Amino acid sequence: MKKPKKLRVTFRKNRSKRTRIDNWTQRFEKHDFEEESEISAERIVGGKSELSRRRTVIGKWVDSNEKYGFNIQPEVNNETVLSGRVLCVHGASSIVQTEDGRIFQCVTRRILKTLSTEQRQPIVTGDCVLIRPAKNTVDSVGGVNETANEVVNEAMIERVEPRHGSISRESKHRKHVIVTNVDQILIVASADQPAFKPNLIDRLLLTAEQTGVKPIICINKIDLVDKAELQPIIGVYAQMGYKIILLSAETGFGMERLRQQLIDRESVVTGQSGVGKSSLLNMIDPALNLRVADLGSTQKGQHTTTTTELHHLSFGGFVVDTPGLRQFMLWNIIPEEVFGLFRDLRPYENRCRFPDCTHSHEDDCAVKNAVAEGRLDLRRYESYLAIRYKNC
Numbered sequence: 001m002k003k004p005k006k007l008r009v010t011f012r013k014n015r016s017k018r019t020r021i022d023n024w025t026q027r028f029e030k031h032d033f034e035e036e037s038e039i040s041a042e043r044i045v046g047g048k049s050e051l052s053r054r055r056t057v058i059g060k061w062v063d064s065n066e067k068y069g070f071n072i073q074p075e076v077n078n079e080t081v082l083s084g085r086v087l088c089v090h091g092a093s094s095i096v097q098t099e100d101g102r103i104f105q106c107v108t109r110r111i112l113k114t115l116s117t118e119q120r121q122p123i124v125t126g127d128c129v130l131i132r133p134a135k136n137t138v139d140s141v142g143g144v145n146e147t148a149n150e151v152v153n154e155a156m157i158e159r160v161e162p163r164h165g166s167i168s169r170e171s172k173h174r175k176h177v178i179v180t181n182v183d184q185i186l187i188v189a190s191a192d193q194p195a196f197k198p199n200l201i202d203r204l205l206l207t208a209e210q211t212g213v214k215p216i217i218c219i220n221k222i223d224l225v226d227k228a229e230l231q232p233i234i235g236v237y238a239q240m241g242y243k244i245i246l247l248s249a250e251t252g253f254g255m256e257r258l259r260q261q262l263i264d265r266e267s268v269v270t271g272q273s274g275v276g277k278s279s280l281l282n283m284i285d286p287a288l289n290l291r292v293a294d295l296g297s298t299q300k301g302q303h304t305t306t307t308t309e310l311h312h313l314s315f316g317g318f319v320v321d322t323p324g325l326r327q328f329m330l331w332n333i334i335p336e337e338v339f340g341l342f343r344d345l346r347p348y349e350n351r352c353r354f355p356d357c358t359h360s361h362e363d364d365c366a367v368k369n370a371v372a373e374g375r376l377d378l379r380r381y382e383s384y385l386a387i388r389y390k391n392c
Contacts, residue, residue, distance in 0.1 A: 170329035188271035273324025
């Protein structure tokens with residue numbers, strides 16, 4: 001048996017209050033030094049050094065192809081833990097389903113919450129985790145209402161397994177992981193009500209290209225428009241090799257084709273508010289019975305789905321339903337990487353006069369010439385400029 005390794009890791013900064021009192025003027029104006037006798041001593045120290053934020057833990061480093069999740073796995077007792085999948089996260093509590101079908105309400109081990117990381121939250125929907133059940137754990141599946149995800153057991157998340165296929169965005173200069181461990185993303189847009197937003201599709205496609213997740217573009221509510229109006233935009237994405245599915249949750253058009261794409265796959269459904277993500281899922285699997293609502297007077301959606309939640313499909317596989325997006329800021333993509341993530345622009349990269357061409361203002365630029373000659377779509381080129389210079 002290998003001896004566990006001791007690793008020196010970085011923890012988050014100390015968030016406790018300052019020891020030194022530095023508001024003497026305010027205290028004098030308010031109390032006229034009445035409380036001076038209560039102060040017996042004051043310790044004057046400098047700020048915490050980087051060394052003091054590092055600790056030694058027992059565990060192992062994780063070699064991952066992605067820059068997502070933790071780069072360390074704390075040591076656990078394999079005889080007392082169970083493997084499970086995070087179904088959803090509510091604040092500090094996570095709902096986990098184990099391999100035998102039991103549902104646990106879990107808190108997170110303190111070391112996972114205090115490790116220094118760029119993530120906004122340590123546990124996300126879709127995570128594969130190891131949990132340690134509490135003493136009052138129910139040993140059998142009996143008594144668990146799987147349809148309603150009724151929680152009858154409590155546990156602690158001891159470790160997060162390495163992730164793959166993560167969809168993330170930037171939120172207040174930190175990484176917001178929406179979902180992890182999926183192999184395809186269904187980018188849902190609406191032909192109308194709310195208005196079609198191809199720029200949001202471009203951003204999600206860039207994230208899919210970066211993480212290696214297969215993207216599928218789903219255009220819902222095609223019963224509200226003439227299909228001929230969609231052909232130009234559909235042709236642009238189809239020429240790049242992206243799969244496109246036209247749908248109508250109202251009439252049922254395209255539902256069987258969508259269902260075939262989800263069988264025995266690990267999928268996430270995302271898109272702006274009000275495009276009908278939950279309605280589409282209810283159509284392909286009525287057993288899900290997800291909550292839906294009307295579009296509302298603003299025509300922007302009402303955020304009916306408020307939590308990212310993993311659902312098992314009756315015909316095999318699972319799907320993650322996510323809250324609607326109002327904006328999607330790219331994470332961990334520098335401006336110089338944007339061009340290479342556009343499939344249609346990439347073939348022109350080595351045809352420009354200058355090797356460091358930004359394809360924006362330079363002369364003899366192959367990309368600008370292709371746009372002027374109609375070989376590249378103007379809207380896609382404008383989307384590239386907007387992402388490179390305004391959102392990275």
